[in-house]
Structures are given as C-alpha cells and as structure tokens.
Amino acid sequence: MLRLERVNKYFFRNTQDERWAIRNLSLEVAEGEFVTVVGSNGAGKTTLLNLIGGTYFPDSGCIFIDGNDVTTVPAYERAKYLGRVFQNTFQGTAPNLTIEENLAIAYLKGKRKGIRIAINEKMREYFRERLSEIGLGLERRLKDRVGLLSGGQRQALALLMATFGNPKILLLDEHTANLDPKTGEKIMELTTRLIEENKLTAIMVTHNLQDALHYGNRTLMMDEGEIILDISGEERKRMTLQELLERFSERRHKRFADDRALLSS
Amino acid sequence: MNFPDLTVDGSYPLGAAVFAFMMYRGYGPWVGICLALCAGAVAGLLTGFLHTFSRIPALLSGILTMICLYSINLRIMGRPNLSLSEHLGHRTLFTILRDSFSFLPEVYVRFAFLCILILSLKFLLDAFLQTEIGLSIRATGDNEILVATQGIDPNEMKLVGISLSNALVAFAGAMFAQYQGFVDINMGIGMVVSGLASVIVGEVLLRGKTIFAMTLQVILGSVVYRLATAIALNWGYSIGFKPYDLKLFTGLLVIVILSFPVLKEKLKKV
Numbered sequence: 146m147l148r149l150e151r152v153n154k155y156f157f158r159n160t161q162d163e164r165w166a167i168r169n170l171s172l173e174v175a176e177g178e179f180v181t182v183v184g185s186n187g188a189g190k191t192t193l194l195n196l197i198g199g200t201y202f203p204d205s206g207c208i209f210i211d212g213n214d215v216t217t218v219p220a221y222e223r224a225k226y227l228g229r230v231f232q233n234t235f236q237g238t239a240p241n242l243t244i245e246e247n248l249a250i251a252y253l254k255g256k257r258k259g260i261r262i263a264i265n266e267k268m269r270e271y272f273r274e275r276l277s278e279i280g281l282g283l284e285r286r287l288k289d290r291v292g293l294l295s296g297g298q299r300q301a302l303a304l305l306m307a308t309f310g311n312p313k314i315l316l317l318d319e320h321t322a323n324l325d326p327k328t329g330e331k332i333m334e335l336t337t338r339l340i341e342e343n344k345l346t347a348i349m350v351t352h353n354l355q356d357a358l359h360y361g362n363r364t365l366m367m368d369e370g371e372i373i374l375d376i377s378g379e380e381r382k383r384m385t386l387q388e389l390l391e392r393f394s395e396r397r398h399k400r401f402a403d404d405r406a407l408l409s410s
Numbered sequence: 411m412n413f414p415d416l417t418v419d420g421s422y423p424l425g426a427a428v429f430a431f432m433m434y435r436g437y438g439p440w441v442g443i444c445l446a447l448c449a450g451a452v453a454g455l456l457t458g459f460l461h462t463f464s465r466i467p468a469l470l471s472g473i474l475t476m477i478c479l480y481s482i483n484l485r486i487m488g489r490p491n492l493s494l495s496e497h498l499g500h501r502t503l504f505t506i507l508r509d510s511f512s513f514l515p516e517v518y519v520r521f522a523f524l525c526i527l528i529l530s531l532k533f534l535l536d537a538f539l540q541t542e543i544g545l546s547i548r549a550t551g552d553n554e555i556l557v558a559t560q561g562i563d564p565n566e567m568k569l570v571g572i573s574l575s576n577a578l579v580a581f582a583g584a585m586f587a588q589y590q591g592f593v594d595i596n597m598g599i600g601m602v603v604s605g606l607a608s609v610i611v612g613e614v615l616l617r618g619k620t621i622f623a624m625t626l627q628v629i630l631g632s633v634v635y636r637l638a639t640a641i642a643l644n645w646g647y648s649i650g651f652k653p654y655d656l657k658l659f660t661g662l663l664v665i666v667i668l669s670f671p672v673l674k675e676k677l678k679k680v
Contacts, residue, residue, distance in 0.1 A: 198559070224561035231555070239552035241619070242545075250549050254561045258542040290619060306560070 146346045147174040147197065147314055152206030154192055154370075166192045167203070168370035174314070178377075179340055179347045181357040183389075184367035190350040193367070194316050197348070199223045211313050225255045228307030228345075230300065232319040237303025240292035244283060244302065247291055248272045251306035275305060279335055297328035301335055308339045315340065317349040321356075333360060354386055366393060411571045412551040413461075416472030418579050418605065420479030421453040422598035425580025426587035427486040433494060439503045443584050450580025453479060454573035461572075462565035483595055490595040494587060502588035520589075527585075531578075532625045539621050547571045600657050607664050608632035614667070 154167035167189050174180055182190050196203055197210075199220035207216045210226045230237050238247050249264045252271075269287060276284035279301050283294075291299060300320060307315060317336065321329035337360060340347050351357050357364050364381055366374035366389070374392055376384060425446035432442035453475055460471035484490065494500045504520060511519045538544045550557045550567040557564050579601075587593045612631020616623065642651055642659060651659075 219558075219563075221558040221561055221563045224559050227559070229559045236553065236555055239549045239556055241552045242549060246545055246549070249545060250557070250560050250562070253542055256542075258546050258562070260538070260541045260543060262537070262540050263542045263545040264540070 146176045146178075146211060147348075148172070148207075148209040149197075150207045150209075152196060152203045152208065154189075154196060154201070154203050158204065166370050167196065170206075170370065170372060172365075172372065174346060174348065176346055177344060178363050179337075179345075179361035180349070180363045180365060181361040182348060182350045182365045182367060183352070183354055183357045187369075188367040189370040190367050191318055192370075194229075194318050194348065194350060197314070198227055198229055198316055226313040228309075228312035228315045230303045230307050230315075230317050230320040232322050234296040234299045234303070234323055237306065237320075238291045238299050240299075241290060243288050243290055244276075244294075245269060245272055245287040247302065247306060248275075248309075251309040254310055279305060295328075297324050297332060300324060300328075300332050304332065304335060304339060308343055308345065311343050311345065313346060315345045315347040317347060319350050319352060322352060336360075354389055358384060358386065358389065364389075368393070411547065411568070411575070413468050413568065413572060414472070414602075415454075415457060415572060415575065416469060416602050417453055417457040417475045417479075417572070417576055418472075418602045419598045419600070420476035420483070421450045421576040421579045422583040422586075422601045423483050423593070423595060424453055424479050424486075424598075425450050425583030426593040426597060427483045427492075427583075427595075428580070429584035429587055430492040430494060430593040431486050433500050433502075434492070439501070439506070439588065443503075443581065446580045446584035447577045450583075451573040451577040453580070454576030455569060457576070458569040458572040462568055480595070487593060487595065492593045494591050494593065502591070503585075504588050528629060532629060536621050536625055543567075543570065600660065603657075603660055603664060604635065605632075607660050607667075608635040610664065610667050611635050611638075 149170055149172040152167055152170045153165070156162075156164045156166050170189075170193070182193065184190050195201055197208060199215065199218060199222075202217050207214060209215065210223065213226075215223045215226070239250070242250075245264055245268075249268060249272075252268060253263065272287060273284040276287075281298055281301055283298065283302065291302065294302070304320070320336075321332050324332060333356065336347075336349075339345070347361070349361065358381070362381070363375070363377035364384075365372050374389075428446045428449045429439075429442035432445055433439070456478075457471045457475040460466045460474060461468055464471075466474070494502055496505055504523075507519050507523055508516045539548060546557065546562050547567045547570060549560075550562070550564045550571070554564045557567070583598070586597070608631040609628055610631070611634050612627030612629070615630055615634065616627045618624070618627070639656055639659070643653055643656065646652075646655075
C-alpha cells in the first residue's frame, strides 16, 4: 500500500544549521496495517508523515502509494489517497466555516468543483447520520461554526472528515496530544472504530508508549531519522512497556531522552 | 480570503479607464462595463500569479500590480483625466436611464437603480459563496493546510478569488466613472483603506457571521462611511475641514477602530 525507498530529507541544507532529518529510510506498509510510530523529539516522526503527505518532498529516494510514484506529487494532488489529522486541533478543520460546510469540503474531495450550490438536503442527511455515530450531539449543530466547538469535538470532526471517502492511508500526527487524557481516550476509541469499520490502513505518530503498544498491529520506533525498531505479530504482543524502553536504550546506548514519553507512560 | 489586496487602488481606476476608452471609441456602456470586468480580472490574476507563482508576499504583490497599473491606466486614457460628459456625445447608463424614465426626477431614478444593482449583486455573491467553488475559496482563506489535505489546490482558489474580487472592483470603477461623469487617474488612491473602513464600520453596526449578514455588513458599512464623509465635507467647513483632509480622516478612523481593542485591554490593566 505504502512504500518508501531510501528516502533522505535534510532541513536547512548547505547551511550551518543543516539537519539530516530522515536518513536512508525504507519502509513498506501493507494494506490494513495500523502502524504506530514512537520516538523522542526530533526523531523524524512528523517529518516522515509530512513526506508521505506531501507537505514537502524528499531530497532523494522514492515514495509510492498504492503502486503510484508520488515522490514529487503536490499535497493537494495526492490528497485523494490520504486522510490526515494533525496535533493542532485547529488544523484539521476550518474554524470560521460551519460544521456542515467543513463536512462538505471533505465530502466533495476528489470531485471537480463547479458552480453548483455545495450542500443539499441529501448531503445533510448523510452528515447527520455520520455525526450521530460519533455520539457528540454534533448532528444537531450542523449550522454552528466549528470555532465554537471544544478541542475534542473539533478533533472528532477532523477525524470523521479525514475518513470520508475511505482514503488509502490515514495519517495521524499525535492527534490526541493536545487533548485532556479522558477526551484523548475517547478520540482514540473513535479512531480505532473508524479504522476497523472502514478497513483503513493507518499510520499514527504518538508520544505515548502505552498507546503505541495498545493500539494498532505494528509499532515502529524512530531515532535520529532512522527506524530502529519494527515489531508486529507475536513479538509485539509479548512486548512490555519496560522492554520497549530497554530496547531503545540498548540499540542506541543511551537513555530515552524524552521526558514526555516517560511521563505519559 | 485572508488576502490583503492592494491591487484595488489600481484596478478601480482601471475599470473606469477601460470604460472611458471604449466610450471614446464609440461603444455603448455595456461593452465598456464587460471589458472593465475582464480587465479587473486580469489585474487580479497578475497579483495572484505574483503571489502564488513568484511567492511574493501578498501586500507586495498587490503594490507591484498597483504601481504597474498606474502607468497602464495612463496609457489607456492617454491623459490624466477624461470627461464622459453628454456634451461630448457620451451616453452612460445613467443618462440612458434618465431618458427612459424621464417622467421621474433623476435623483430617484439613480437611487432606485443603484439599490436594485447592489441588492442583486449581494444575492449573486451570496449564492456564489455557497457554491462548491465559493465554499472552497472561503475554506482556503480559513485554513490552507486543511484545504490541501482535502484535495483542493489553494493557489488555484486564491487566483479565482483575487481575480473575481478585482473584476468587481473594476466594475465599481466603471460605474462610478459614469456616476460622476469623468475619469481621473487618481480616483483609486486610498480605495483599499476606504474599503477597510467600510467593512469595519459594517461589523460594528451589524453582528453576524453568516454570509448573508457579512455581505449586508459591507453594504451598510460603505453607505454609512460614505454618508459620514459627505457630512464631513458638507458641514466640516465651519470647523476648518477641507476636502483634502478626507484621507486623513479615513486613515484616523481606521487607526482608532483598529487600536480600540488594544487600548481597552491596556486601560483595564491600569
């Protein structure tokens, strides 16, 4: 479904601040896999998602989605394969538009935009139905501006919008990190449900090691732009939190530098 | 759109200049108006390309087009001002209307025509902003990242939005030229700030975030703003107010309104 071949990405190339963010990274994700990605700050997790999403292009290497070479395809063009939810709860929705207008943008994804009135009653009916499934009462607030919603509600909406039209790959970038733990848990529940119901392939970046093992069926650990651990199946099932941390320090001969990861575990 | 477009200072006289040019070539007002719309759209496209293709910041893109348009407008007009007077045989929309409704006083005819024109434009614009393209343009102004992840090219939407708005501005220029009966190369100076002042006045007078409310705010705001300037011009003489103080008045008005929230905050702390 997704294949990265020897991808390299530098930031501030040819300056004093040059940073080699992704190093010769190769990765294959099969259809139906739900991959969680962990690693300390600056390990390259978000950069990896941005490369897949087309926010920027790699300096070398190739990216294939569903057999298509998308290495230098701009973000809006490869959007037809992808759904994305961001850490910032304001990024996944348009705050000044109403709920139904936001959903319409997602509903019309991949269709040619014309001079037709964008939202009709049939669409509204569909929106209400999908919104009632997430159980936040948003189906009664179609005409409310999204900026009026809470962070959790916005993130649930963003998630729903990202899964409209069953994308080939769902990219989740720490999408519960800015929420309180209880809301975050609810959003994770919704995430797994949407992924299972729509049989999506997903990649989720998280800071929470527990979540990384609990959700999904494959876990990657990244450090300094490389994948240093890739576990799935039985090996992953037996993996404990403690072991995961140990594996990390063993590979890199250093302690897990990220306070956030320790605190949240 | 979230795009502060200074092209407007140039595309407003551009519309008027193109209109006058066609009148002097002997064409009727409709031809002139259509071409003014097209010229405005092209001017907007230039700004849009400067911004999206050459990646020049929005403000500078607008200023660059505006400065180019100054020369272009002079080229089109041939000299800094042109009369559209009836004595020269020019028949504008307003003279045609006056003659077709000659049984009514001219002021009423003008007023009724402008009201109908503005309201129909409002409803057209309201409808357009609800279409798929209109919605995409609004979303681009609100959250460019989201729009790209939903498969819409933000640059394309910016181009459509900017050219459309400048077409409307040029149309306004052409209409105003007919209203006052002449075109002047400097008629666009300060148009952006006047527009901004009108929008702000409208937002103060009328609340609401729906499209219907927002276009109404703009109309109401500009009417009130123009009334205020007319009052200042007519009765300001007694306090020494001169017509050339008008821009200062507008500038100060916008400054005061924009600084107000900050001042309020500061005063609260004291």
